[in-house]
Amino acid sequence: MKLSTKTYTFTAILLSVFVFLGYALYKCHQANRKLRSSLPYLTVGESIHYFNLIGMDETRIDQSNLEKDRPVLIFIFSRPCSPCDKNLVYWKKMAEIFKEDVSVYGIILGKLTEAYNFSETSRLNFNIYVPEDAALFIREMRIKLNFSQTIIYSGKVRYVRLGEMNGEEAVGIIKTVKGMI
């Protein structure tokens, strides 16, 4: 079968449009990735690639602790940090409510002695850890210092709350986690 010039032209245009669309999509995806990684926090749907932590009793935590069959609550804080202090009451209540069904990691961006003192004076009811390599952790998690973060993780990031939360948001987080158990 012999194709007409008209058909050739039409096919060429169609192909060009597809190529252009593909290129545009690729560029958008790249821009999106760049934009995401420029954000000072993880976004919903992302995975955590570095989770090497040291506990107060020197226990080591790594990536595998995130892959268990239960949701994970991650509270990131630094000292001094006023929003983190204000969030403590909610974090403690969440740790109390979910002590059986959820893994809770409080991560302090500081030294182990600092973590120990903080845990004692604040009477924390969840374990706290410091990153094995703080610089790497901050880079991978894209944390800006003095920034409190509350993260729900289950295979990937399900929820991120930056800074100080209020009662309504805390209730929302509790409901979300309950829905995942």
Add this chain to the structure above:
Amino acid sequence: MLKKCVLLLSMTMAALHGFSMEIDVIKNPKPTMKEKQFVLLNKVKDIPADLGNDQYLFRPTSMTIDKNNNLYVYDNLQAKIFKFDGDLKLMKSFGKVGAGPGEFSGTGLSYMVVIKIGRDGKLYANNLKSGKMIVFNQNGEFIREFRYQSWNFIIIPVVDVQGNVYFTSVKERTIDVLNEKRVKLISVEYEKENFNYLFYKPGPIHLNTVAENPSIDLSMDLTLNSRLLIFFKNSSTILVLENKKIVNKIRIWPEEALDSYKTEISDLLRQHKDMFKKMFFKLFVDEDNDSHFYLQSGSNRKRDINALYKCNTGGELLKTLYIRLNEPSFTRFEVKKNNLFYGIEDEKITIYKEEKK
């Protein structure tokens, strides 16, 4: 604008008035009573954060109990009041943030609300930030609210059987009883007692606070038989009033508490001249007995306890109840009813009972 001017004027007047206040130091107070019996309080239970039905208690800051043993708890982070039955099962919650009638002005520690069931059976919520008293019935339905004058001061609402509200007047240094229409019914002058201190004169920071608000260190409560107790925290003295008349003046100076306080306050003042502490910081009446009341001391360092002194309006020390100090936690007792002591500790409601021998 007018309200701000009035507030500024009253503060200035109060300050001027305050600077002329006569501070008296009782340098060597002699004990007026002796601790006989120390009784341990055992923890019975606490209220969990998860109350069920998607209701959560985050930061209880105030609580009160009605005649039927229903407990009302104010959550400072949600601006909500939770009502529990006698078995501590959640019955309902009410209240929200807003500027409308019956609404609280905000959440967080700068928006303190103190609740109390008045002797008239209604629930009074003192919204300190906006100087507004909100009245609910026991089902949590809004009845009315009123703003009180900037020179009137009250933290814990004190309301008698007729629904009259008791305030201290910063301007006049009186205790004013106002009816529902905010008409002053009676006015009792508070004595010079308010500016008496034990052992040492406090530093300038404390004195400036007192100058701004002379009634800051004064608290009141009404016994079941409508006797008014006026507690002067600085001199640890209680005036008992019945029908406007002073029927008793009690110096609550127990031997051991006085001794422990002397040591502690001298240590504090040695650390910094502006450190100040009271021997007893809280008064609340016994909701099971019409003449008993409790005073909570911050701590007794000698015994390492957080003590609660049970006295009667006749001026006797009946017993000393205590829990072990567990720093940095601290239990603040709020109510005693049905032989249970309700306290707030580590942002939780904790219930204690006397140990049986």
